[in-house]
Amino acid sequence: MQLEVLGVGGAGCRIADAIRAAEPAEHSFLTDVTVFDTDEAALNRTVVPESHCVQYGPAGDGGLEGDLERGLTLGQESADDLLERRDRDAPTADAVLVAVGLGGATGGGTAPALVAALQQRADVPVSVLATLPADREFDATAATSGSGPGRRKRNQTAADETPPRPNAATNAVATLERLDGIASAIICFDNEAWLRPGETLADARDRCNRELATRVEAVFAAGERSDGAVAQTVIDASDVRRIVGDQSAIVTLGYDEQAVETGGSRFGLGLFSSSPDVETSEAVSAIETVVRKGIRGKLTLECDPETAARGLLVVGGPPVWLNRQAIAGGRQTLESALDGAGVLGGDAPRPDGESVFAGVVLAGVESDRLAALRAAAERPPEP
Template structure:
């Protein structure tokens, strides 16, 4: 699946850079072009692989390249004012070759949080392709302001995109670990999942040994209808002597006799599927609240047992209660791992999102109380906790 990528703000740019690095490292080719936006020139300079000519500074008349701090409303305003300049980011890009557009942003900060939904809205008006957000949620210990920013931005992002892939920094920082110090390893985890998802739809004709290779329409259909998604992934290393061949072909054909090889392959794939879903998801959520799913099993072709993939798909259907779970394989002849990626689309219950919303509503209530004075605010109180009072950006 070919994607045209946009990174907005610091986290957005960093994750985009990490995806480009991952793509390079895995000799893949799914990013048709990459553009980074920021109100802070230093952050743009700090990028590595986003081409220099694709780094766009906006809002410079107002903030002189110094950024907006954590003021996402200001960022949204500046993005709106400079929308033509933002759209110029696609001028030299081969837009027609992209199956989808992808916008990366940290939703708790200022620039990405405010400007990413504005960029999505403007791209949506011009281009036919689906637009997906990749939204990084702040950890709880990053403070109430970040939660408030994230809650409002997430609402806006979901409204204007075709789906938001969520990544929760809080779930990925090890306990006691500083979130900022963990960014690099978190970015690696996120881009590995996205990279596998996009690369799986890009398997060339010569590698299409199985008939159930995932293609881009399956990813797009899983995300159709909008919402927030989460991704799980688990992999197991293959024993050295068996890696890259020497395996019975019966597993590949999904046929008849169950050799011990098949049994090992089935066990590995079903175990990794459970680990992917029951282990750490990019956004922790109630798995049975997902509307759709996609299971992608990667590894050397002789390990991609058709029965096992079908069994994994059925298991994900049982866990989600959804009848719309797709499954397919992603042959990687040189790999010494069998990996399972599970994309859960349109999840409706996540404690972490609920927590961010309630922290945000409290912060908003405090702010209004300060603004309107104590007497007026106490009348306001009971209503103020209703989620609708939290305006979208």
């Protein structure tokens, strides 16, 4: 399907940037990418062309520094204007994805008004791609506990331990509540689960954004033709629409890939690249493995797959590796993991691909992490 991506605030802009960078030349799936931030310096660090970078709100660098009320007011004032500033000549998309980091003020403040304005204008689903803040950003005990993240280093003073975004949980929960009923779906990426012990968000963010972009591409680019290769079972925009729904479902993405032998390159001449021999058993085993890990491995938001209301499976890779029976089997695996909930599946041939991959969408999930953030938001701030 063809996707328009809008990034808002620091995280949103960097994630939009990463999705743009992950778009393979031979199967484009992005109609347009525009980034919006109050923070001019952050905007300038993206590699999105200047014509697609929009600074708004108070002039200068630094953003709104977590003041969500200010962000919400600014969002309401600016949403229509921001939409006007997109490229008018861009082709029409099948869906819009608004990327945002929950926990701050610019992205979290603007996203509700921006999504509402888009829903009024466009006839296509408008979903949000949202990061959830990590505990160490707002909880000093998480940042300094001996067991793990951000243990106090020598020479580090108490002041260094002040969480960088003390309002992150409260802001994230407030924005999620506002998006409920407005966004078609809310795809979550939980920073807490993706940051390594001791790592700061600044250290981890590029890796996290690449991981997220890979998953977005696996799922949303599935239906796009790649060098003339046609899928056996095409996943089109209406399939994705059916799975993510239009009721602000919480969505999580799974993914796994396995490098495979693609012939040709081993001999450097490409002589065998069009028809390498692939053992059926090898292809079946590769697909079974990536599907299992795509469902049971690390999700963008941890949850029990059984809680999902709907699911989608995309199996991709070099066409000779896409064994039809194994893909059908993968769909059944997803169906049983979801306890019989509605599942769609398809394949994404990638003639130039060097791996077999599975992209998984679980929609309408329940997650303990969201409950934990709500509880953290209700705790009174530390004195």
